[in-house]
Amino acid sequence: MSNEKITNNSVEQNQIKPYKKDAGYSYTLGAFPTYELIKTRPDKVLKILVDTSFTDRDNLRKLCEEKHIPLEFNNKLIAKISDKENCYVAGIFEKYDCKLNADRPHIVLVNPSNMGNLGTILRTAVGFGIYDIAIILPGADIYNPKTVRSSMGALFRLNFHHYENYDDYRREFNQHEVFTFMLNGENPLTLQDCPKGKLFSLVFGNEATGLDDSYLLVGTSIYIPQSPDVDSLNLTIAVGIGAYIFMNQK
């Protein structure tokens, strides 16, 4: 049987629409995240869509055949689900749940609001070896194609889980040493004095509001020293520096 037919009724062409948050599936838009999806979560792929002008289509077809993933040339459908020009490949994948590892460091994002930031944070976390991400709701949609795209597909490399509140997260993982990043934190993040534990949770707040003062009490509160000439660091920068410093401690 050819792998170029639609094989999953739930994504019949006439049902496929621009992304919706309450849909059971989402999209990778563009070659890079689509290849990442196929390589790392082949069991979640419902179908790969290819524009007839895509130059790497022979390699892609071969990869899909190896993984038993249906592939369809459909310029119209790609245009329909992507609002970007120059999108020649897209993947349709089932949303899925993950479980965080209890014996690995975590990043905990409390109410992240921007999908681009969230994707960049996922990419950065994986870059520095943190593969377990807790999100405290409400938060930006991790499955939205914008998040997926800005993660450069790193979403598929890691485990993420959503919690209704911080206490639910903490009850599940009570062995992690907790560090909360706050503008009014009590301890500077320094290159020399970084805590040496290997099992930690790095907790970051919302882009606009940060963490509220209750987070001063849930662990060791940390601030990243910065000039009074700026209001605050960008969230993604703060997470990048925190992750880099904690993961490179000796």
Add this chain to the structure above:
Amino acid sequence: MSNEKITNNSVEQNQIKPYKKDAGYSYTLGAFPTYELIKTRPDKVLKILVDTSFTDRDNLRKLCEEKHIPLEFNNKLIAKISDKENCYVAGIFEKYDCKLNADRPHIVLVNPSNMGNLGTILRTAVGFGIYDIAIILPGADIYNPKTVRSSMGALFRLNFHHYENYDDYRREFNQHEVFTFMLNGENPLTLQDCPKGKLFSLVFGNEATGLDDSYLLVGTSIYIPQSPDVDSLNLTIAVGIGAYIFMNQK
């Protein structure tokens, strides 16, 4: 004379248009960058525009009076120059040139292409105490309101200068120790072994292409250790980590 009249003929209302790269002036859109503009570059402000529904208008009027800056209530004009909703304050400022300090550390951006990234980098640089930025052309427009907005007004706190090529920059500042950040750099950036000089240039390439191999030869090439599970770090994250580590060395 009231400060609420138009006083500068070059920005007469009928000439004010959505931002153009070749115009002699640009805009701050939103309260935060506009206050930064007024506080740090009052001599460059041509006029402040205020929407009649802006809640902090009494404070803003007072500040403008102190600085002898004309202020105008003009809802229509704000809507015309900003494509965002919820923009209640805007500043019109003259573009200006700066000279970099010879005795301070620099960040050198080679062909930065994204205005949002450029603004975030400016904000981060100021946050970590680097106030001198060289841009090697071609590069994203530093005056574009998008750059200004994503810098949160940090643009006005620092010195920037454009160069046609890296050699022109280097001829002007030949005492700086040069560090080039490259995926194929020869030295890992580590917390323990960071170079100890205080007069340095941190050089970063374009978002998509990085620095070409010729930059292996212009100084000490550095890579930020990262997992093979990601293609590369986001440029703003790389700059943030580089700036933080170099500025916090002991």
